[in-house]
Amino acid sequence: MDSVFLSAQPLGDWEFVWQQRQFFVEGTRIAVELTFYSIVLGFILGLPAGVVEAYGGPYSKGVVRPVGVAIRGTPILVIIAITYFAFGVSPAFLAATLALGVRSAAYQSQIFRGAIESVEGGQMEAARAVGLSKLDAIRHVVLPQALRRSVPGFQNEFTIVLKDTSIAYAIGVAELLKRSYDLFSLQTSAALEVFLAASLIYFVLTFSVNRGIEVLNDRVAIPGGNY
Amino acid sequence: MTRSTKRAVRDGALAVFWLWFGARLLNDWFGGVFVAAGEPFFDPQPVADASTALREAVAGTGVLGEPVGWVANGLGSLSFAMTYLPDLAAGAWLTVVLTIFATIFGLVLAVPLAAARVYGRVTHWVALAFIELIRGTPLLAQLFVLYYALPLSRWFAAVPYLGSGIVPEQAVWVAVVGFTINSAAYQAEYIRGSIEGIDPGQLVAARSIGLSRVQGIRYVVMPQALRFAIPSWTNELVYLTKYSSLAAFITVGELFHAARAAAYANYRFLDLFLLAAVVYLALVLSATTVMEWVRGRVAIPGVGGSGDGRMSAD
Amino acid sequence: MAENRLLDVVDVHQSYGEERVLEGISFEMDRQDVKVLVGPSGSGKSTMLRCINRLTDIDEGEIALDGESIYDMNQNDLRRQVGMVFQDFNLFAHLTALENVTLGLKRVRDMSEPDAVEKAARQLESVGLREQANSYPAELSGGQKQRVGIARALAMDPKLMLFDEPTSALDPELIGEVLEVMRDLAEEGMTMLVVTHEMGFARQAATDVLFLEDGELVEQGPPDQLFEAPEQDRTRDFLGRLTSLHGDQ
Known part of the structure; x- marks a missing residue:
């Protein structure tokens, strides 16, 4: 934080951004952490939810589906605000992780449901014909x-969560955009430079994640493709 | 519930919502047709009294009184909603304005962008760079650039009639610009996807009857591609409805902003944000319902993806 | 005679919603029998097979394996004892040929990894696929896929093998290799119930041919009798149409 106060003397705007680079780096770290924990939480909740939506009975589906619809129909800003202001989850980082994670679960469940439904029915049938129980067939086949x-679906999901960490600004999490805003209020003439710098960092992050997932997708592909 | 009863329930709920929303807006714009502007249509006080009375009546009756307590709580929530819904309605109006303007203006930009991305040479790279940069950066950062870093707000301030009557003030128009740019990039990607899904033979056939390349794209490819893109538009409308809440951070008094302002006045955060969530949900469901109808209207017989052929699967 | 009986199908009725698929089918199979179900598409042949390992449930009637009603048996036990080969192979797409075979051995028969691999390798060798053990399904030809499918079912040491049009999804030049495996299997004494349009296979390998139409068992008998001198007009009509379509195979 010290460097922020030191920089109060007039500086060229790009110079100002460069001088505060450490501040951006910290913000980037927090944005990445927030993304990572949210995606993990989303996976832990979203995978079983997706399985229930694909295979569940009327009761389990009757619970999971409407909850998913409600979460997907509510702005992430409102979900974050409810978590932090209404439920009083603290610190703000935890509130943002929970909100982004639960929302991500609602979307990941759809990725998994779609992927499960895209597996031909014959696969399940053949597994059952060999004598596997339904649960074993789901798990192993x-x-x-x-x-x-579902890997390609994660390109989108990662990008959305990463970008939406910026909305944690609303509850004061010191992620990239919040820090940019703080810098902007220190030197208002540097508004363009500060926000463009932050945007550039976001862009590099989303771009790298997308390429990374493409590589992952090639790595896990079944040789010869699906038949 | 069967599919059709579910649909009837949904349509009925939406009809009630829009009846209320429409009456509310008309009433407030024209200075109180039914009741004073911004006042509830029905006095919430009796409902609140009933809730209190019920709660007192069953106080101390233990488990037996519990169901009555739920009713009392329900009535309490109802009176709360009746009190604050007028505030939220004004915000929801701006949410609708932002969403609809951004979708339409975004579409106008998106069609040439998509065409450039698929068919252009130099313009291909320009369109690609624009689309990827916008899609790769957060919407909120884009709004900050427009609002704080560019003089857009000052330009809009110079436009006459802005902010007077029912014409929204300048910050709203900055937000419209921001959402339009953002949405254009996404819509361009949807349309690109649909263009690429169309048999290249269609364009060849268009050229073979003497249409120019641009004409072929305009009259043969696009009419098909835009239909294929309708499911994506549903997503886009839903997305914009939800993300228009970010305009609250550049001072636009939309739905979230209205809920937050009310919450700071009485510290009932949970109630107000949940109420806002319900209104958002109603708007989102309206968007999907309308798009479903549009999809049915413009369907081409025998062309996949435009009818409801896929729905027979479940 | 009684201890030689493996399968009893008694007056089986089955329907999908309004549509009645099987209307009172009865037949039995002794050990080492090879019975071939023939009939026009939609006659209920495949459904009959699927009822035997309970991929489909019956409405009425009784099916017994080794004298025990299949509805008194644990479902997974039943399926372990009854192997099934599918028309479109249904190989597990994410597993190699070898792993396709070992999955059931490990998860259903609780075999150790080395034992399962050894048994699976032998099984693949018996269908002529030693070289392809580590190939994924998408890297195999249709005939190879189907032979993996057969090996996968055989590895469970079933008492009865069900074949649901095992060659219908194959290119003509690949049908022979699959039929050869099936003929060998019949000669080794495996009890088999086969739905197929390959009349050549029925003539050579079947102990009995069963003709189904509209969910009814119209006629059954040894292939020579059924093909040369069918008793029912409906059988004759069907065989006549088949011959004019495909030529006599």
């Missing part, structure tokens, strides 16, 4: 294929 097919 359907899910290994469904998880591979």
Whole structure:
């Protein structure tokens, strides 16, 4: 924080941004952490939810589906605000992780449901014909294929969560955009430079994640493709 | 519930919502047609009294009184909602304005962008760079650039009639610009996807009857591609409805802003944000319902993706 | 005679919603029998097979394996004892040929990894696929896929093998290799119930041919009798149409 106060003397605007680079780096670290924990939480909740939506009975589906619809129909800003202001989850970083994670779960469940449903019915049937129980068939035959097919869906999901960490600004999490805003209020003439710098960092992050997932997708592909 | 009863329930709920929303807006714009502007249509006080009375009546009756307590709580929530919904309605109006303007203006920009991305040479790279940069950066950062870093707000301030009557003030228009740019990039990607899904033979056939390349794209490819893109537009409308809440951070008094302002006045954060969530949900469901109808209207017989052929699967 | 009986199908009725698929089918199979179900598409042949390992449930009637009603048996036990080969192979797409075979051995028969691999390798060798053990399904030809499918079912040491149009999804030049495996299997004494349009296979390998139409068992008998001198007009009509379509195979 010290460097922020030291920089109060007039500086060229790009110079100002460069001088505060450490501040951006910290913000980037927090944005990345927030993304990572949210995606993990989303996976832990979203995978079982997706399985329930694909295979569940009327009661389990009757619970999971409407909850998913409600979460997906509510702005992430409102979800973050409810978590932090209404439920009083603290610190703000935890509130943002929970909100982004639960929302991500609602979307990941759809990725997994779609992937599961894209696995041909014959796979389940053949597994059952060999004598596997339904649960074993899901675990050893359907899910290994469904998880591979869900990888491309994560490109989108990662990008959305990463970008939406910026909305944690609303509850004061010191992530990238919040820090940019703080810098901007220190030197208002540097508004363009500060926000463009932050945007550039976000862009580099989303771009790298997308390429990374493409590489991952090639790595986990079944040789010869799906038949 | 069967599919059709679910649909009837949904349509009925939406009809009630829009009836209320429409009456509310008309009433407030024209200075109180039914009740004073900004006042509830029905006095919430009796409902609140009933809730209190019920709660007192069953106080100390233990488990037996519990169901009555739920009713009392329900009535309490109802009276709360009746009190604050007028505030939220004004915000929801701006949410609708932002969403609709951004979708339409975004579409106008998106069609040439998509065409450039698919068919252009130099313009291909320009369109690609624009689309990827916008899609790769947070919407809130884009709004900050427009609002704090560019003089857009000052330009809009110079436009006459802005902010007077029902014409929204300048910050709203900055937000419209921001959402339009953002949405254009996404919509361009949807349309690109649909263009690439169309048999290249269609353009070849268009050229073979003497249409120019641009004409072929305009009259043969686009009419098909835009239909294929309708499901994506549903997503886009939903996305914009939800993300228009970010305009609150550049001082636009939309739905979230209205809920937050009310919450700071009485510290009932949970109630107000949940109420806002319900209104958002109603808007989102309206968007999907309308798009479903549009999809049915413009469907081409025998062309996949435009009818509801896929729905027979479940 | 009684201890030689493996399968009893008694007056089986089955329907999908309004549509009645099987209307009172009865037949039995002794050990080492090879019975071939023939009939026009939609006659209920495949459904009959699927009822036997309970991929489909029956409405009425009784099916017994080794004298025990299949509805008194644990479902997974039943399926372990009844192997099934599918028309479109249904190989597990994410597993190699070898792993396709070992999955059931490990998860259903609780075999150790080395034992399962050894048994699976032998099984693949018996269908002529030693070289392809580590290939993924998408890297195999249709005929190879189907032979993996057969090996996968055989590895469970089933008492009865069900074949649901095992060659219908294959290119003509690949049908022979699959039929050869099936003929060998029949000669080794495996009890088999086969739905197929390959009349050549029925003539050579079947102990009995069963003709189904509209969910009814119209006629059954040894292939020579059924093909040369069918008793029912409906059988004759069907065989006549088949011959004019495909030529006599």
